[in-house]
Amino acid sequence: SQQGEEDPQALSIQEGENATMNCSYKTSINNLQWYRQNSGRGLVHLILIRSNEREKHSGRLRVTLDTSKKSSSLLITASRAADTASYFCATDLNNAGNMLTFGGGTRLMVKP
Amino acid sequence: KAGVTQTPRYLIKTRGQQVTLSCSPISGHRSVSWYQQTPGQGLQFLFEYFSETQRNKGNFPGRFSGRQFSNSRSEMNVSTLELGDSALYLCASSLIAVSSYNEQFFGPGTRLTVL
Numbered sequence: 186s187q188q189g190e191e192d193p194q195a196l197s198i199q200e201g202e203n204a205t206m207n208c209s210y211k212t213s214i215n216n217l218q219w220y221r222q223n224s225g226r227g228l229v230h231l232i233l234i235r236s237n238e239r240e241k242h243s244g245r246l247r248v249t250l251d252t253s254k255k256s257s258s259l260l261i262t263a264s265r266a267a268d269t270a271s272y273f274c275a276t277d278l279n280n281a282g283n284m285l286t287f288g289g290g291t292r293l294m295v296k297p
Numbered sequence: 298k299a300g301v302t303q304t305p306r307y308l309i310k311t312r313g314q315q316v317t318l319s320c321s322p323i324s325g326h327r328s329v330s331w332y333q334q335t336p337g338q339g340l341q342f343l344f345e346y347f348s349e350t351q352r353n354k355g356n357f358p359g360r361f362s363g364r365q366f367s368n369s370r371s372e373m374n375v376s377t378l379e380l381g382d383s384a385l386y387l388c389a390s391s392l393i394a395v396s397s398y399n400e401q402f403f404g405p406g407t408r409l410t411v412l
Contacts, residue, residue, distance in 0.1 A: 226405055227404050227406055284330065285342060287340035
């Protein structure tokens with residue numbers, strides 16, 4: 186079963202616009218990670234935010250984490266056609282190893 | 298540094314057969330995890346190996362098994378294939394033991410089709 190639910194399931198925007206994706210999860214976590222996947226290929230790690238962090242930035246990416254609401258958001262600013270991909274949040278439930286539980290993903294399409 | 302490699306990239310099998318997939322982690326990485334991705338169930342954790350020991354196992358039947366060799370390369374095996382095993386199988390490696398402090402690097406995946 187999936188730990189996280191992502192919203193929206195699909196998002197279509199124009200190049201230059203911002204894209205916001207949300208992730209909600211059910212149980213306490215150690216950290217939350219965001220990944221990108223291009224058309225059924227491997228996953229690319231974007232950013233990791235720990236449970237004691239509230240916000241993190243990496244280039245055009247901004248991630249927030251609200252542990253009281255068990256939710257996170259990924260903001261991509263000034264989107265480009267190359268950002269077209271599926272985006273997944275993943276949670277680490279324990280410290281016993283590398284075991285991630287993924288959300289259902291958001292399919293982002295950026296139109297040129 | 299070379300990334301995570303998976304072989305083969307594509308595989309077609311028939312029901313009842315068995316299959317072995319291979320994953321070579323990034324040099325120096327000792328943790329290898331396997332995930333199954335299907336349109337219906339999404340990305341699901343299969344198992345994780347660290348220093349040749351299985352540390353975590355997901356909720357999959359015993360037909361799914363794996364192992365890790367002393368050079369950290371890992372294989373997963375699926376026996377008695379079913380149509381529902383058709384999926385993209387992803388392997389990920391990471392440098393240290395716990396995901397709280399390091400990212401996982403994913404390979405391109407093996408696309409398995411069961412006919």
